[in-house]
Structure formats: C-alpha cells, structure tokens
Amino acid sequence: MNDSERPAPVVRTEKDGNSRAKVFAAFAATVLLTSFVAATYGFGFYLFAQIVPDMRRDLGFGYTAVGTITAAAQFGFLLFAMIGTWVSTRIGGGQVVIGSVALCGVCLVLIPLSDSIVVIGVLLTILGGTAASVYVPLVEIVGRVIDYRHRGKVLGLVSSGTSYGVFVNSMLVPNFVRDDNWRGLWYSVGFGTLMVTAVAAFTFHRLGLFRQEEEVRAESEGTAGEGVPDNSARAGWRMVLVRWVVIVWTMKFLNGFACMPFQNYLSPYLREGLGFDIGFAAQVWGAIGIIGMFAGFAVGWLSDRIGVRAALVMCYTLFFLSAAILVVAPVGFLPMVSGVLFALAFYPIYGLVPAYVSKSASGAAATVIFGITNVTQGLGGIAGNYTAGFLKNVTGDFMWYYVVIAVTAVVLALLTLQLPREGSAESAIGKRPTVPETGKQGAPSVS
Structure with missing residues (x-):
C-alpha cells in the first residue's frame, strides 16, 4: 500500500478531551x-x-x-x-x-x-x-x-x-x-x-x-478584577430590588400555597368528599407517581427548546384544568384524568423555576435567589394547608379549596407572562461588562 493510500491518522485534540470531560x-x-x-x-x-x-x-x-x-x-x-x-x-x-x-x-x-x-x-x-x-x-x-x-x-x-x-x-x-x-x-x-x-x-x-x-473563574482568567461577573452573595441579597426576582419569589409562595394542599387533600377529597373507594384513590396516586418519574425530564427538555416561561405557562394551564375537573366534573374516570394532569404539571414546575434562575443568575447570587424561593414556598405550603383546613371546617367540603387552587393557577400563569425572557439583558443578574456594548438592543445589565 502506498503512503498516499493509507488512511490519515486520527488526531485527538485537547478540545476533544475537554468535550468528553464536560x-x-x-x-x-x-x-x-x-x-x-x-x-x-x-x-x-x-x-x-x-x-x-x-x-x-x-x-x-x-x-x-x-x-x-x-x-x-x-x-x-x-x-x-x-x-x-x-x-x-x-x-x-x-x-x-x-x-x-x-x-x-x-x-x-x-x-x-x-x-x-x-x-x-x-x-x-x-x-x-x-x-x-x-x-x-x-x-x-x-x-x-x-x-x-x-x-x-x-x-x-x-x-x-x-x-x-x-x-x-x-x-x-x-x-x-x-x-x-x-x-x-x-x-x-x-x-x-x-x-x-x-x-x-x-x-x-x-x-x-x-x-x-469565583476562585475557579479568577484562576482561569488570571484576574479577579473588571469583567468578572459580580456573583457575590451581596449581589444576591440586593435582588429584592429586581422586579423579576420578586415575581419568582411570589410564584414560589403561590406554588406552595396551591400545589402542596392539592396533593395533601387529594385522597381525603376523593374518598370522603366524592365517595370513591381506597382502590381508586390508590390508582390515582400510582398514576401520579409513575408519570412524575418522567414528566420533569420531558417538560424540562421541552423548556430548553421553547423557553422556560412558555413551559411554565403550559404547566399552570394543566394545573388549572386538573383542579377544574375536581370542581366541575369529579365523576367516573375524570378524577384519574385530573391526577394525570396534576402529575404532568406538578413535578416539572419544581424544576422549571430553578432552571429559570440558573439561566438568569449564577454563583452565590443565584444561590441566594433560589434559597429564598424555598423559604417562600414553605411559607406558602403552611398558609395553603391552613386555608384548606379552614375552608373544610367552614363549608364542610374540600371542593372550595380546589376552586382556590384553580384561581391561583390562573394568577401564576399571568405572573409567568410578566417575567423577562431567561438569559436576556433584562433578566441577567450581577453582570459587570468591561466595555458597554453599543449597537445592540438592550442596555448592559448592572449589579
């Protein structure tokens, strides 16, 4: 075989190694x-x-x-x-x-x-x-x-x-x-x-x-000075002044207020309020569990293509329909449909909100923003469970809290529409560009 006929050697570059490592x-x-x-x-x-x-x-x-x-x-x-x-x-x-x-x-x-x-x-x-x-x-x-x-x-x-x-x-x-x-x-x-x-x-x-x-970035760039994003904790705590961050915190409170009581009172509502037997209630929960194992990844995959905001609006729409079924037509097989819609919405929501934060902030600032969302979600869960119990005692029926949940889902969808597109200049947190960009839409973001 001539040298010209021999296959060219495969050259493995440092870039290939870095890609595999990533x-x-x-x-x-x-x-x-x-x-x-x-x-x-x-x-x-x-x-x-x-x-x-x-x-x-x-x-x-x-x-x-x-x-x-x-x-x-x-x-x-x-x-x-x-x-x-x-x-x-x-x-x-x-x-x-x-x-x-x-x-x-x-x-x-x-x-x-x-x-x-x-x-x-x-x-x-x-x-x-x-x-x-x-x-x-x-x-x-x-x-x-x-x-x-x-x-x-x-x-x-x-x-x-x-x-x-x-x-x-x-x-x-x-x-x-x-x-x-x-x-x-x-x-x-x-x-x-x-x-x-x-x-x-x-x-x-x-x-x-x-x-x-910050240590890794400064070491790789050889400097910790200008041009390095301000991802400090101080930048995160200042986010109480940023509109989209306050919206996210409010959304997480309402998530806890609506989602946690939905699942906590689902079985009592099905069995005591609607007269379904324990076998059917178990089947509904089984469907929720199985769908939940895949719904988060599937909707997360979709959000990487259509945007986190669009995926959140879709989830809140499904959440609204799930609650509406339990209010308007909780008969026959429809509560199972409600459970399926709930599972398709519930598990992805808890991944989409941190996805939005991770695409709009980073470092310690992102940790602070997301950390507070967990606090507001917990407070929302406490408020929601108390409200659900109060309404049950006053009205004698769990149905009225599912009316509240349906209304809350609509409010959450409207709040989502108020969020800027993730990763845009308007949503970016803590960036300090070395040279202000000109000739592009949007002003450079500041801490």
Missing part, C-alpha cells in the same frame, strides 16, 4: 443530584409516612405525635433553607450539598436505633431540613457543570428525584414490613445514602465543585 461531568452531576433529591425527599420526607402504622405498633405513639412530627419537619425545611442559603454563599454549594446528604444518611441510620418517639421526631425534623439545604445550591452547581441549553432538562430530571425515592420505597417497604423489620428498612436506605455520599464526595472533588466558583 460530558462526563454533566452526566455525573445529573445522576448524583437526582439521587440526592431522591434520598432527602423520597426517604426523609415520605418513608416515615408509609410505615407509620408499623412503627406505632412497636413504639406505641399516637397520631398527635405524627402530626407534631410532620409540622416539625416543615419547620426544619424552612430553617435549613435559610441556613443553607447563608452557609452556601460562604463555604460553597458543593460542600453544603455533600454535608446535607451525609447528615441525611446519618439520621436515617440513627432512627432505628432509638425507641423514643421524641428522638425519632428530632431526627425526622433534621431530615426535613436536609431536603431544603440539599436543594438550595442546585442552581449554582448546575450553572457550573451543565451547558446553558441543557439546564432545563437536567433540573427537570432532578426535580423528579422525589418520585424515584418514593418508587424505591414502594419496592422496599412490602419486603421489610412483611417480616416486621421496619428498623432494617431505615438501615438499608441510610447506609445506601451514605455510600452514595462517599461516591459523590470523591466525584465533586475531582470536578472541582468544592472550590468557590
């Missing part, structure tokens, strides 16, 4: 972040609810204790959301995420070691807190390792992590409870969470996620 980093971060949400929400929030009868039989506590623990877990969520926001801006989001998941794993392992419902209640309160503190830094981490055009689908998948955790619970619970071994169940999910934490800590270290974003 793909690996994005894949690893997505899998780990999804598993963190599955552990802290799926195990911490929902496992106790599934095995309450078995724990009550052994430990002898009443439903007053169950209600107290549930309220305490919500308080823990609010407290850790605030603390997590403050700590993340000082030591970095990577450290807070790993620390939160590790604390979650430790609490899961400690629960079966105690026979005191007070001690178990304290541990469950901490577990409720880790669900918030692991979620707060997500926008910072995603902003560092995920390309802009993929953030919607990634955060959509991460937001569905709760469904994966609940799905794992549904497979494990029957096997352990059948043998009266609820303690072994806690040990299993606890040690599993700790193993994932160890893998995640090593991976985060290799990806440089334990370093502050």
Whole structure:
C-alpha cells in the first residue's frame, strides 16, 4: 500500500478531551443530584409516612405525635433553607450539598436505633431540613457543570428525584414490613445514602465543585478584577430590588400555597368528599407517581427548546384544568384524568423555576435567589394547608379549596407572562461588562 493510500491518522485534540470531560461531568452531576433529591425527599420526607402504622405498633405513639412530627419537619425545611442559603454563599454549594446528604444518611441510620418517639421526631425534623439545604445550591452547581441549553432538562430530571425515592420505597417497604423489620428498612436506605455520599464526595472533588466558583473563574482568567461577573452573595441579597426576582419569589409562595394542599387533600377529597373507594384513590396516586418519574425530564427538555416561561405557562394551564375537573366534573374516570394532569404539571414546575434562575443568575447570587424561593414556598405550603383546613371546617367540603387552587393557577400563569425572557439583558443578574456594548438592543445589565 502506498503512503498516499493509507488512511490519515486520527488526531485527538485537547478540545476533544475537554468535550468528553464536560460530558462526563454533566452526566455525573445529573445522576448524583437526582439521587440526592431522591434520598432527602423520597426517604426523609415520605418513608416515615408509609410505615407509620408499623412503627406505632412497636413504639406505641399516637397520631398527635405524627402530626407534631410532620409540622416539625416543615419547620426544619424552612430553617435549613435559610441556613443553607447563608452557609452556601460562604463555604460553597458543593460542600453544603455533600454535608446535607451525609447528615441525611446519618439520621436515617440513627432512627432505628432509638425507641423514643421524641428522638425519632428530632431526627425526622433534621431530615426535613436536609431536603431544603440539599436543594438550595442546585442552581449554582448546575450553572457550573451543565451547558446553558441543557439546564432545563437536567433540573427537570432532578426535580423528579422525589418520585424515584418514593418508587424505591414502594419496592422496599412490602419486603421489610412483611417480616416486621421496619428498623432494617431505615438501615438499608441510610447506609445506601451514605455510600452514595462517599461516591459523590470523591466525584465533586475531582470536578472541582468544592472550590468557590469565583476562585475557579479568577484562576482561569488570571484576574479577579473588571469583567468578572459580580456573583457575590451581596449581589444576591440586593435582588429584592429586581422586579423579576420578586415575581419568582411570589410564584414560589403561590406554588406552595396551591400545589402542596392539592396533593395533601387529594385522597381525603376523593374518598370522603366524592365517595370513591381506597382502590381508586390508590390508582390515582400510582398514576401520579409513575408519570412524575418522567414528566420533569420531558417538560424540562421541552423548556430548553421553547423557553422556560412558555413551559411554565403550559404547566399552570394543566394545573388549572386538573383542579377544574375536581370542581366541575369529579365523576367516573375524570378524577384519574385530573391526577394525570396534576402529575404532568406538578413535578416539572419544581424544576422549571430553578432552571429559570440558573439561566438568569449564577454563583452565590443565584444561590441566594433560589434559597429564598424555598423559604417562600414553605411559607406558602403552611398558609395553603391552613386555608384548606379552614375552608373544610367552614363549608364542610374540600371542593372550595380546589376552586382556590384553580384561581391561583390562573394568577401564576399571568405572573409567568410578566417575567423577562431567561438569559436576556433584562433578566441577567450581577453582570459587570468591561466595555458597554453599543449597537445592540438592550442596555448592559448592572449589579
């Protein structure tokens, strides 16, 4: 064979290596972040609810204790959301995420070691807190390792992590409870969470996620001076003066106000208010869980193509239709349709809002903005659950709160339309360009 006939050698460039490294980093971060949400929400929030009868039989506590623990877990969520926001801006989001998941794993392992419902209640309160503190830094981490055009689908998948955790619970619970071994169940999910934490800590270290974003940027550019985005925590706290940030905080409050009571009172409404049997209610919840496992990613993928705002309006439209069915025509198979529409809207919403923030802000500023949204969401959930209970006591029917939910969904869609397009000059946070751009639409954004 002549030299001219030989195939040209494949030249592997540094660019190819960097591209593969970025793909690996994005894949690893997505899998780990999804598993963190599955552990802290799926195990911490929902496992106790599934095995309450078995724990009550052994430990002898009443439903007053169950209600107290549930309220305490919500308080823990609010407290850790605030603390997590403050700590993340000082030591970095990577450290807070790993620390939160590790604390979650430790609490899961400690629960079966105690026979005191007070001690178990304290541990469950901490577990409720880790669900918030692991979620707060997500926008910072995603902003560092995920390309802009993929953030919607990634955060959509991460937001569905709760469904994966609940799905794992549904497979494990029957096997352990059948043998009266609820303690072994806690040990299993606890040690599993700790193993994932160890893998995640090593991976985060290799990806440089334990370093502050500002340090990495300054090192790569050789300077920390002009031209570097002002992503400091101070920039984030100043966002109370930015219109779109206040809108996002208001939307998250209304999300908690409408979405949390929707699912909390769905089964009582179906069974006590509408007369459906427990089998049908279980089927509705099963459909919600299965759809939730895929809805976040699917709608997130769509949002990367049509825009986060358009995807949010679509979700709030589905949410409105879901509530309207339970008000206008909750008969026959239609409540199942309502459950399907709810699942298609509920799980993606919790990924689309952080996706919008991650595409409009970065670094500590994004952490502060998103951290406060978790606080407002928790306050909204408390207000919504109280309002739903109040309306039930006054009217004797859960239906009237679903009327409130339908109206709230319309308000949320209208608020979404007031948001600037993500990534536009109007929505950008904390940018200090070195040279003001001219000849383009829109003025350069300032801190």
